[in-house]
Amino acid sequence: MIEKIKQAAREAGQMMIKAHDFNVHSKGSAANYVSDIDIAVEKFLRQRLGEICPDADFMGEESDFTNSGKDKVWIVDPIDGTANFVRGMNMSAVSIALSDNDGILYGVVYDPYIDRMFYAHRGHGAYMNGEKIHVSDRDTEHSIISIAMSVYKKEYAPPCFKLAERIMMQCEDIRRVGSAAIELCNLAAGKIEMFFEARLYPWDYAAASLFITEAGGYISSMDQELSFNSVISIIAANTKENFELLKGEALECFDGIEII
Ligand code: IPD
Numbered sequence: 001m002i003e004k005i006k007q008a009a010r011e012a013g014q015m016m017i018k019a020h021d022f023n024v025h026s027k028g029s030a031a032n033y034v035s036d037i038d039i040a041v042e043k044f045l046r047q048r049l050g051e052i053c054p055d056a057d058f059m060g061e062e063s064d065f066t067n068s069g070k071d072k073v074w075i076v077d078p079i080d081g082t083a084n085f086v087r088g089m090n091m092s093a094v095s096i097a098l099s100d101n102d103g104i105l106y107g108v109v110y111d112p113y114i115d116r117m118f119y120a121h122r123g124h125g126a127y128m129n130g131e132k133i134h135v136s137d138r139d140t141e142h143s144i145i146s147i148a149m150s151v152y153k154k155e156y157a158p159p160c161f162k163l164a165e166r167i168m169m170q171c172e173d174i175r176r177v178g179s180a181a182i183e184l185c186n187l188a189a190g191k192i193e194m195f196f197e198a199r200l201y202p203w204d205y206a207a208a209s210l211f212i213t214e215a216g217g218y219i220s221s222m223d224q225e226l227s228f229n230s231v232i233s234i235i236a237a238n239t240k241e242n243f244e245l246l247k248g249e250a251l252e253c254f255d256g257i258e259i260i
């Protein structure tokens with residue numbers, strides 16, 4: 001199964017790399033883009049993944065959720081990092097997860113620009129291009145955090161900046177790739193130590209969440225267990241210590257603010 005999903009991700013990545021002259025539209029807010037390629041890649045994956053496991057519903061960013069109550073669900077972001085993609089920044093990835101009643105069973109994230117394939121089968125470890133990955137053991141002082149500023153709902157930006165300032169004073173540095181999937185993969189692979197985003201959809205984090213748990217890290221929402229059916233905040237870290245620190249600071253910065 002995992003090899004077939006990886007192959008589908010690889011082909012989807014080729015569609016991204018070869019794409020030129022495509023149309024771009026805004027959806028919802030001015031900063032929220034969708035291109036013809038997002039839609040074409042999702043159409044391709046919907047078809048291919050349906051052949052790989054027909055007994056699964058399909059939740060993708062660019063199409064309606066076919067929810068017929070099946071135990072398994074494909075959770076797909078055809079291009080995570082669309083704003084980077086439409087600007088030609090070469091920092092985007094394909095994200096595919098298959099969930100069942102116990103969470104995420106398979107996850108694949110493929111960055112075609114650097115040919116980096118992350119994948120995991122629950123209970124069997126997480127891998128990057130054939131090498132087993134593990135979170136780092138860096139302490140807070142030597143940690144890097146990826147933190148986003150709630151680009152699509154700017155009313156949450158002030159508490160995000162407050163959190164960024166508080167964590168910055170305690171850790172080493174801050175990064176922002178612009179693809180939550182890649183940022184979470186970087187955490188799973190020991191390249192960064194903490195991650196926070198106020199508002200993410202399941203297709204942004206489903207696959208990468210499995211890499212984090214399989215690689216020994218911690219991930220949940222700020223105020224609830226990890227789930228894969230609604231928009232939630234995401235907190236992730238390499239160690240319990242960093243996780244509890246980030247969660248405590250986030251809860252203080254977002255005190256009284258509901259994420260919707
Ligand atoms: C976005 C990226 C970005 C994150 C946004 C996501 P998209 O996904 O993951 O890093 O900050 O919240 O929506 O729109 O490029 O698929």
Ligand code: CA
Nearest residue numbers: 077080081204
């Ligand atoms: Ca996304």
Ligand code: CA
Nearest residue numbers: 061077079080
């Ligand atoms: Ca997307």
